[in-house]
Amino acid sequence: MEDDDERGEEYLFKIVLIGDSAVGKSNLLSRFALDEFDINTKATIGVEFQTQVVEIDGKEVKAQIWDTAGQERFRAVTSAYYRGAVGALIVYDITRRTTFESVKRWLDELDTHCDTAVARMLVGNKCDLDNIREVSTEEGKALAEAEGLFFMETSALDSTNVQISFEIVIREIYKNISRKVL
Numbered sequence: 001m002e003d004d005d006e007r008g009e010e011y012l013f014k015i016v017l018i019g020d021s022a023v024g025k026s027n028l029l030s031r032f033a034l035d036e037f038d039i040n041t042k043a044t045i046g047v048e049f050q051t052q053v054v055e056i057d058g059k060e061v062k063a064q065i066w067d068t069a070g071q072e073r074f075r076a077v078t079s080a081y082y083r084g085a086v087g088a089l090i091v092y093d094i095t096r097r098t099t100f101e102s103v104k105r106w107l108d109e110l111d112t113h114c115d116t117a118v119a120r121m122l123v124g125n126k127c128d129l130d131n132i133r134e135v136s137t138e139e140g141k142a143l144a145e146a147e148g149l150f151f152m153e154t155s156a157l158d159s160t161n162v163q164i165s166f167e168i169v170i171r172e173i174y175k176n177i178s179r180k181v182l
């Protein structure tokens with residue numbers, strides 16, 4: 001499909017969102033791309049990806065961010081979803097430990113479909129719900145360090161760290177690509 005062989009002035013990066021159901025992937029994406037939050041998000045159907053333009057070093061970079069659209073409920077995210085991805089945000093919900101325990105499985109799945117050079121960010125979402133937290137910040141950090149991932153706690157609800165999380169991944173991809181091109 002859109003394999004990035006066209007190395008013109010324009011950059012288009014495919015980034016995938018992965019993680020268990022209901023951790024907030026769709027809301028992180030709509031917060032980032034549309035500045036919207038939907039308290040009633042049900043099974044996310046329809047939207048495959050959102051494109052967001054970000055400026056890095058004076059260059060326009062297009063991030064095409066893919067959402068699972070609910071596929072993960074059936075534990076069957078297709079290989080087409082991962083194809084061509086150069087970045088990934090692996091999301092868990094800080095109020096549900098099981099979603100944190102699933103991170104390893106998601107990383108394994110990412111490894112089977114993508115190159116190890118894929119820029120990776122571990123995202124502990126729903127940090128606005130600190131009072132019912134089940135996963136400490138330290139645990140998140142430790143896992144990220146052990147697996148060589150960037151790490152951020154976010155809230156799609158109140159916008160905490162959403163922009164910066166995506167931007168860190170986009171910058172890292174840009175860095176990787178520039179290194180290869182130069």
Ligand code: GDP
Pocket residue numbers: 020021022023024025026027028038039040041042044125126127128129154155156157158
């Ligand atoms: P997905 O299945 O991973 O795409 O998760 P959704 O984006 O559909 O969100 C699942 C549920 O969690 C919805 O009810 C959202 O309103 C809620 N949610 C998502 N992000 C946050 C957040 O940062 N804080 C809180 N409190 N709720 C969130």
Ligand code: MG
Pocket residue numbers: 025026027043044067068069070
């Ligand atoms: Mg969703």
